[in-house]
Amino acid sequence: xxxxxxxxxxxxxxxxxxxxxxxxxxxxxxxxxxxxxxxxxxxxxxxxxxxxxxxxxxxxxxxxxxxxxxxxxxxxxxxxxxxxxxxxxxxxxxxxxxxxxxxxxxxxxxxxxxxxxxxxxxxxxxxxxxxxxxxxxxxxxxxxxxxxxxxxxxxxxxxxxxxxxxxxxxxxxxxxxxxxxxxxxxxxxxxxxxxxxxxxxxxxxxxxxxxxxxxxxxxxxxxxxxxxxxxxxxxxxxxxxxxxxxxxxxxxxxxxxxxxxxxxxxxxxxxxxxxxxxxxxxxxxxxxxxxxxxxxxxxxxxxxxxxxxxxxxxxxxxxxxxxxxxxxxxxxxxxxxxxxxxxxxxxxxxxxxxxxxxxxxxxxxxxxxxxxxxxxxxxxxxxxxxxxxxxxxxxxxxxxxxxxxxxxxxxxxxxxxxxxxxxxxxxxxxxxxxxxxxxxxxxxxxxxxxxxxxxxxxxxxxxxxxxxxxxxxxxxxxxxxxxxxxxxxxxxxxxxxxxxxxxxxxxxxxxxxxxxxxxxxxxxxxxxxxxxxxxxxxxxxxxxxxxxxxxxxxxxxxxxxxxxxxxxxxxxxxxxxxxxxxxxxxxxxxxxxxxxxxxxxxxxxxxxxxxxxxxxxxxxxxxxxxxxxxxxxxxxxxxxxxxxxxxxxxxxxxxxx
Numbered sequence: 268x269x270x271x272x273x274x275x276x277x278x279x280x281x282x283x284x285x286x287x288x289x290x291x292x293x294x295x296x297x298x299x300x301x302x303x304x305x306x307x308x309x310x311x312x313x314x315x316x317x318x319x320x321x322x323x324x325x326x327x328x329x330x331x332x333x334x335x336x337x338x339x340x341x342x343x344x345x346x347x348x349x350x351x352x353x354x355x356x357x358x359x360x361x362x363x364x365x366x367x368x369x370x371x372x373x374x375x376x377x378x379x380x381x382x383x384x385x386x387x388x389x390x391x392x393x394x395x396x397x398x399x400x401x402x403x404x405x406x407x408x409x410x411x412x413x414x415x416x417x418x419x420x421x422x423x424x425x426x427x428x429x430x431x432x433x434x435x436x437x438x439x440x441x442x443x444x445x446x447x448x449x450x451x452x453x454x455x456x457x458x459x460x461x462x463x464x465x466x467x468x469x470x471x472x473x474x475x476x477x478x479x480x481x482x483x484x485x486x487x488x489x490x491x492x493x494x495x496x497x498x499x500x501x502x503x504x505x506x507x508x509x510x511x512x513x514x515x516x517x518x519x520x521x522x523x524x525x526x527x528x529x530x531x532x533x534x535x536x537x538x539x540x541x542x543x544x545x546x547x548x549x550x551x552x553x554x555x556x557x558x559x560x561x562x563x564x565x566x567x568x569x570x571x572x573x574x575x576x577x578x579x580x581x582x583x584x585x586x587x588x589x590x591x592x593x594x595x596x597x598x599x600x601x602x603x604x605x606x607x608x609x610x611x612x613x614x615x616x617x618x619x620x621x622x623x624x625x626x627x628x629x630x631x632x633x634x635x636x637x638x639x640x641x642x643x644x645x646x647x648x649x650x651x652x653x654x655x656x657x658x659x660x661x662x663x664x665x666x667x668x669x670x671x672x673x674x675x676x677x678x679x680x681x682x683x684x685x686x687x688x689x690x691x692x693x694x695x696x697x698x699x700x701x702x703x704x705x706x707x708x709x710x711x712x713x714x715x716x717x718x719x720x721x722x723x724x725x726x727x728x729x730x731x732x733x734x735x736x737x738x739x740x741x742x743x744x745x746x747x748x749x750x751x752x753x754x755x756x757x758x759x760x761x762x763x764x765x766x767x768x769x770x771x772x773x774x775x776x777x778x779x780x781x782x783x784x785x786x787x788x789x790x791x792x793x794x795x796x797x798x799x800x801x802x803x804x805x806x807x808x809x810x811x812x813x814x815x816x817x818x819x820x821x822x823x824x825x826x827x828x829x830x831x832x833x834x835x836x837x838x839x840x841x842x843x844x845x846x847x848x849x850x851x852x853x854x855x856x857x858x859x860x861x862x863x864x865x866x867x868x869x870x871x872x873x874x875x876x877x878x879x880x881x882x883x884x885x886x887x888x889x890x891x892x893x894x895x896x897x898x899x900x901x902x903x904x905x906x907x908x909x910x911x912x913x914x915x916x917x918x919x920x921x922x923x924x
């Protein structure tokens with residue numbers, strides 16, 4: 268349908284007016300882009316986006332991501348007019364505590380919101396992950412295309428495109444020829460502080476074309492026919508496989524007294540100015556007034572088109588289940604989020620092995636039992652040990668490949684994982700060296716905010732990295748990750764604890780897991796336990812004088828220190844603490860002595876450990892470059908030096924001897 272009439276103009280007027288009403292009622296929000304991009308969003312929903320408001324989570328629906336999340340008032344207005352279960356009462360509570368219409372869209376609140384967005388660029392990157400998921404899941408279940416095929420759309424502004432993450436996303440999507448992906452760019456000439464020209468001079472169209480995208484432009488953001496034609500070109504089947512960008516040229520704050528000024532970006536107009544804007548826009552009605560014709564038009568177009576399309580997809584699924592019942596059952600299990608966990612007895616324990624190597628072996632075992640596993644590393648797969656043997660690499664030539672080559676794109680790695688999980692059906696993993704988790708941390712935080720069970724693998728976890736030096740030796744990163752609400756940190760001491768970490772990650776439904784892995788070989792310890800490690804902390808050795816708390820490689824170190832202390836007549840217990848956050852949540856922690864008799868040992872920033880121990884032996888400076896053994900000795904992380912520190916603190920009157 269490409270015919271437009273006065274009812275379409277009325278519906279667009281209602282969208283713009285509702286956005287203003289929400290913002291003015293809250294006295295908070297961003298009217299500028301909401302006013303200028305409303306016609307484009309309307310045409311997208313009316314004629315292209317495939318979804319059914321009564322079934323907002325259907326696996327075969329199109330996904331829409333508002334990457335420019337500050338324009339949430341417009342999205343909520345669009346969802347309301349389109350028939351989603353988002354009544355006007357919720358729009359009136361925009362940006363209020365407990366509302367389904369928060370200041371920036373949050374996945375899981377309002378139906379029709381497919382991703383949390385607002386931190387600029389992350390919406391685009393998550394949309395790339397969704398597009399990857401659509402391609403990968405279809406390829407693993409040949410014959411399911413009629414049910415699973417869909418498109419992914421994302422709307423952005425200059426803020427998203429100026430963030431470095433956007434280029435990571437653009438580059439990767441072009442490389443992978445994700446022709447199921449369309450970005451819409453609102454070129455309204457303004458950012459929050461200034462005209463866009465103050466901070467951006469590049470040719471955006473050429474930038475996308477250089478990365479292998481098809482680009483279409485709309486010269487007037489109010490020309491509905493031109494918008495329709497550009498979107499139709501962008502989503503049509505072509506011989507060249509490429510993602511598409513539609514650039515829509517608009518005037519920020521269209522119809523208001525501040526049209527064209529950055530002053531309208533993020534400040535409410537106020538009821539009086541909004542009333543005058545509504546007059547200019549041809550919608551001079553009281554706040555939160557929606558004409559029945561606007562509802563009816565979207566019901567007859569968007570909602571009905573989506574209802575019929577998804578019914579057809581359901582028929583395709585029934586046909587697939589009849590032809591391939593076993594595969595259909597597996598697909599259903601994946602879409603329902605079923606956990607697939609390898610039997611423990613199938614994992615071989617080795618007497619000496621780095622936890623990154625144990626992790627790599629577990630991943631390959633997991634690949635044999637988990638039909639939805641997909642992942643890789645940010646160009647350190649050989650060091651992080653993340654390749655799945657014999658599984659192929661996801662590419663335009665092989666969409667069934669389980670290995671994802673993210674390239675040197677840490678932030679994108681995490682964001683793609685999030686997008687894959689938001690899309691549903693697959694279980695992604697991804698990672699890098701722990702020190703470079705800083706590049707990825709905003710995506711890790713997003714995982715926690717969205718409540719996604721994203722799995723992050725971070726290796727080379729301490730100054731034991733050695734020769735690469737302080738640029739590659741993490742100090743503060745682990746504490747920073749542990750402070751993210753809802754995140755499960757897990758730093759295993761040996762192969763058994765690696766299994767525990769993976770099982771926790773596979774069982775989780777409501778938040779990310781970070782596995783922190785050693786570069787150096789570690790011994791298989793005598794009393795480690797998968798079940799007890801899953802508690803977060805447990806006693807490995809008993810002793811009535813002191814308690815030594817440690818994680819990862821420092822557990823073996825603590826056991827050595829225990830032996831040295833015993834020679835001095837001091838009986839020390841050793842408590843393995845693979846998960847700081849699980850320990851913090853334990854109702855009955857495994858301690859039997861007071862904090863004054865506890866020593867925490869960790870080759871990282873130690874500030875958090877003072878919650879559990881009065882004495883903390885940690886890294887409070889950057890590392891150094893040198894042979895591993897020499898670096899550890901230099902920072903007093905050999906057994907003798909640690910034992911001497913403990914003796915000095917425990918027996919001060921005797922000088923520690």
